[in-house]
Amino acid sequence: MYIRVNARDNVAILVHPEGVAPGALLPDGLVARERIPQSHKIALHDLAPSQPVLRYGQTIGFANRPIAAGSWVREELLDMPAAPPLDALSLATAIPPTLLPLENYTFEGYRNADGGTGTKNMLGLATTVQCVAPTVEYTAQRIRAEILPRFPNVDGVVSITHSYGCGVAIDAPGAAVPIRTLNHIALHANLAGQPLLVSLGCEKLQPTRLFPGDFPGGFPILGEGNVIRLQDERGFGESVAAIMRAAEKRLVELDRRRRQTVPASELVVGLQCGGSDAFSGVTCNPAVGYAADLLVRAGATVMFSEVTEVRDAIHLLTPRAATVGVARDLIREMRWYDDYLARGAADRSANTTPGNKRGGLANIVEKALGSIAKAGSTAIRAVATHGEKVTAKGLVFAATPASDFICGTQQLASMNLHVFTTGEGSPYGLAMVPVIKVSSRTALAEKWADLIDLDAGRIATGHATIEEVGWELFRLILDVASGRRQTWAEHWGLANTLAPFNPGPVT
């Protein structure tokens, strides 16, 4: 059995876990000419040199030698096409019609003074600089063990530690990216927008630089008692005690908060894939795309990201922009990243990993065409640049690198729930938001039954449809956002280190 996505396709991917053996008879009289592993591509027709190889109805490469029907279409048989030129794209020419609104879907969330809604109620210990990170992490452990048990309505204590804050060219244009990311993360909805801030004292990223403006909701983050400056304290013991005293006062306030019923439109869901394979684009990503459409219909915000994974599909996205201005913003982000990679003597082909290739993805073009399926079918309403907080409703492109832990960190500037699709598998998780993991293959969901939250591989085997898995995911999102169900990453406490994107120079 194989999956052909589009009637124009001249390759298909193999579904059987064992792949096929030479001589195996496939539908339409096709005979496998060699052993081909699961999720890899088989040629449906004879292909001549330089003939386009089509998947998703799009050119994923050009045959660089004759390929007979039934052959394994491997990476080395394909020459990669050039990326779509950015100056010849159609702008807002095929704006999808607005879908029927979905009403009366709600979840139980925490309303914040700044207008945001949390899916958790946590104490945040924000930091200006890496130098204070071990002290803050040590103190967070003590708070969890010694104070938190007295505050049952608080879900946890999170230390927002990172590798930024000093030894960097802080006036360089690129510095704005990590600084605004850390600003938005510190004011995150799941921290009630009210963190404590731990500073060293001599660092380049001074508290007033991290929080230069007015504070949403009127919370005076730099006010009396909210900032602990370690160089003002007497030794390690007093530093820890000062943070613990401030934490206890804040926990008293957080413990009074209760979940309340809020419309699903309060969700800001970040979508990401990691460890993708050739099934990702036909199972988990389209199911996530269907759920994305449901969320958009319910009035929520859905972010898709990962510039290098949309770059080769940008010609399919700019027509879907809600306005010409949004289409131009998409192009601006593609161009910025093209230039960024060129400065590092790289291009988007550096994206694919050995795991992607083992999973049957020949190149970044094929990966990108599968990746954008997460974005569903609605109009792209807005574009956010790196680390910017998304305020628009509907489908939004939030520019980030594709690196899982950097993308997740950047999306944390805005999202209150994360959906992560994977083919090869990743135990990824974040401390501040629930991460729902969706597998592309049933074999992975079975092997990692205590890590994968939803199996979209049932779509490939005909046991479920894209629509069914999409609805399951939508309902799971509402349950997880309400605290009614825990993801596996929450269950095990899996929390990847925050990794803000720093395109600026280090000194």
Ligand code: CA
């Ligand atoms: Ca990724």
